[in-house]
Amino acid sequence: MAGRPAPKKGANKAASPAQTNNNKRKSNPSKEPSSKKAKVAPVAAKGGKKSAKAAAPQDDSEDDESWAYGAVSGSDDSEIEEMDDEFVSAEEGSDIEVGALNDDFLGDEFAESDEESKGPGAAMFGSDDEDEEGQGEEEDEEDIFASNSEDDSDEDDMEAKSRKLDAAAQAEAEEAEAEMQTNIMLESDKYVLPGDDHEILQSTDLQVVQARIQEIVRVLNNFRDMREGNRSRNDYISQLLKDLCLYYGYNEYLMEKLFYIFPVSEAIEFFEANEVPRPVTIRTNTLKTRRRELAQSLINRGVNLDPVGKWSKVGLQVFDSPVPIGATPEYLAGHYMLQAASSFLPVMALAPQEHERVLDMASAPGGKSTYIAALLKNTGMVFANDANKDRTKSLVANIHRLGVKNAVVCNYDGREFPGVIGGFDRVLLDAPCSGTGVISKDASVKTNKSEQDFQMLSQLQKQLILAAIDSVDAGSKTGGYIVYSTCSVTVDENEDVVNYALKKRPNVKLVSTGLDFGKEGFTRFREKVFHPSISLTRRYYPHMHNMDGFYVAKFKKVSNKIPKKEDNVDLDEEEEFTPIVEEATKRNRGGKKSPGAAAKAVEEVEQIGFNANEDEELIRASQAKLLQTQKGIKLRPKKSA
Numbered sequence: 001m002a003g004r005p006a007p008k009k010g011a012n013k014a015a016s017p018a019q020t021n022n023n024k025r026k027s028n029p030s031k032e033p034s035s036k037k038a039k040v041a042p043v044a045a046k047g048g049k050k051s052a053k054a055a056a057p058q059d060d061s062e063d064d065e066s067w068a069y070g071a072v073s074g075s076d077d078s079e080i081e082e083m084d085d086e087f088v089s090a091e092e093g094s095d096i097e098v099g100a101l102n103d104d105f106l107g108d109e110f111a112e113s114d115e116e117s118k119g120p121g122a123a124m125f126g127s128d129d130e131d132e133e134g135q136g137e138e139e140d141e142e143d144i145f146a147s148n149s150e151d152d153s154d155e156d157d158m159e160a161k162s163r164k165l166d167a168a169a170q171a172e173a174e175e176a177e178a179e180m181q182t183n184i185m186l187e188s189d190k191y192v193l194p195g196d197d198h199e200i201l202q203s204t205d206l207q208v209v210q211a212r213i214q215e216i217v218r219v220l221n222n223f224r225d226m227r228e229g230n231r232s233r234n235d236y237i238s239q240l241l242k243d244l245c246l247y248y249g250y251n252e253y254l255m256e257k258l259f260y261i262f263p264v265s266e267a268i269e270f271f272e273a274n275e276v277p278r279p280v281t282i283r284t285n286t287l288k289t290r291r292r293e294l295a296q297s298l299i300n301r302g303v304n305l306d307p308v309g310k311w312s313k314v315g316l317q318v319f320d321s322p323v324p325i326g327a328t329p330e331y332l333a334g335h336y337m338l339q340a341a342s343s344f345l346p347v348m349a350l351a352p353q354e355h356e357r358v359l360d361m362a363s364a365p366g367g368k369s370t371y372i373a374a375l376l377k378n379t380g381m382v383f384a385n386d387a388n389k390d391r392t393k394s395l396v397a398n399i400h401r402l403g404v405k406n407a408v409v410c411n412y413d414g415r416e417f418p419g420v421i422g423g424f425d426r427v428l429l430d431a432p433c434s435g436t437g438v439i440s441k442d443a444s445v446k447t448n449k450s451e452q453d454f455q456m457l458s459q460l461q462k463q464l465i466l467a468a469i470d471s472v473d474a475g476s477k478t479g480g481y482i483v484y485s486t487c488s489v490t491v492d493e494n495e496d497v498v499n500y501a502l503k504k505r506p507n508v509k510l511v512s513t514g515l516d517f518g519k520e521g522f523t524r525f526r527e528k529v530f531h532p533s534i535s536l537t538r539r540y541y542p543h544m545h546n547m548d549g550f551y552v553a554k555f556k557k558v559s560n561k562i563p564k565k566e567d568n569v570d571l572d573e574e575e576e577f578t579p580i581v582e583e584a585t586k587r588n589r590g591g592k593k594s595p596g597a598a599a600k601a602v603e604e605v606e607q608i609g610f611n612a613n614e615d616e617e618l619i620r621a622s623q624a625k626l627l628q629t630q631k632g633i634k635l636r637p638k639k640s641a
């Protein structure tokens, strides 16, 4: 980025059509199929249209929320009806065949193909029709001549026939020419990538850069027809990455990391969504009030709000408020927590049951701990831990304000668990992360995260996840679950960490998060292949779900003993302990098991700890591979000390 001007946020980009105010009522995320949002993206965007299906909310039969709409909107009923309808459509749309979908859910792709058939195709048929019509007129005219000259000589007859043949030949030639025209891509449609010393390439004018981004995306979406000469996809992508860094203000390392998570057009939607604030949301504290009562009190103060979506029974989205929402009497009385919608998700996935002992391993400032306490109805115990002592102050304050009576606040490095205390029914690890899902809240992430930071973070996350797993009692009557979450969208901090945990702790398996929206976790990413069960984990994106980027994975611990890796055990026998082996076994040998050998395997256990040296080697090997495949650089093997 050195030498590049800082992007003028909001200046040149004012023209960007995707710059919508997410706090306006109409932009309620789960009510707006993303196929619609995709249409306003600055660059031809097809990504995300599946999210209408993905965002299908769960049934909310317990709470009748019609009150909120009526009360909030007053005379605005028609608008609300409309939003409700869209929402229902999204839900229904998830189950019906594409052929039965209405236009909204067919998405841009279908709309475009419709357009196309009306476009060049229509023109082609139009000219055919004209030709035929013209020819018909000519024939009629000839018929008139013919009938008027019944007694004419053979010579005249020959002339007429010859004229007719000429006309037919001419029409055929014109038709052939017309066909060629519709099939040939105009040279001007191709995007000529500027040469190195080209004036346009040097331009840092954000409008020029934005136009170039749009052009390159257009080419990449139709590469075969629109590329210039022998230019490779990489030529276009490397220019695009530079332009995206310039336009959105990311460092090159992070830009590349994020760019490859999405198809090209969707990546632009993601970066664009990071420029727009997410909706303000609050969580009703059910230890003190109910959502209906809270909403009524806030409405009486002039606050404009709505339920956050059918997927949550406690969330409210605040559109605007004449009073600071973090200082109302209701807030001070602990009736709600100001909390991002995405951060409800890991607690919903954890699904704590009354009277359980739950550990929140990295808990400050306590949004999730206090939600756990509320779901426990102040029974059982929440151990709210955080390594940062300063941050535990706000954690304690929130616990008091919200009337939580079943919490113990502690200040340990999470990696010390279960040495501190273990045997929990459930553990939540909302891990420290890079924050790439919350760039709209903290733009400094764009530039302040280096490759080293990502390596350190993922190493810490791997250590913490093993500690979280080891802190759970697999024998818990009601639980035995671990939820891992981050507010980051990078694969290193999510699927990679979960995959590592599955390898190191074969006594856990992934289970459904129970969240019925969100994109599946990756089972493959670039050169990496992960365990197939990682598709059970869920990803959330700002451009798709209109909430912070988030990741949620849920494990079930099936044994307190960790089978020894190098044990000479028949794969069949190990299946109840190792999800990875379980899959292979089922595929290869029909999934039979013999409990005797499995029991023998667990008798000889080892505590698999985090092995920093082993990981360093793995990280280095993967970096070397990446450098070689992408940049052709071959690293020399590291000399041993």
Ligand SMILES: C[S@@+](CC[C@H](N)C(=O)[O-])C[C@H]1O[C@@H](n2cnc3c(N)ncnc32)[C@H](O)[C@@H]1O
Pocket (backbone or CB within 6 Å): 343, 361, 362, 363, 364, 365, 366, 367, 368, 369, 385, 386, 387, 388, 391, 412, 413, 414, 415, 430, 431, 432, 433
């Ligand atoms: C994403 S935040 C947690 C947010 C919190 N769960 C909530 O909902 O309010 C991550 C937290 O991890 C804490 N942390 C960082 N390293 C840690 C470690 N080694 N052990 C425990 N906590 C740690 C940070 O202090 C930070 O508060």
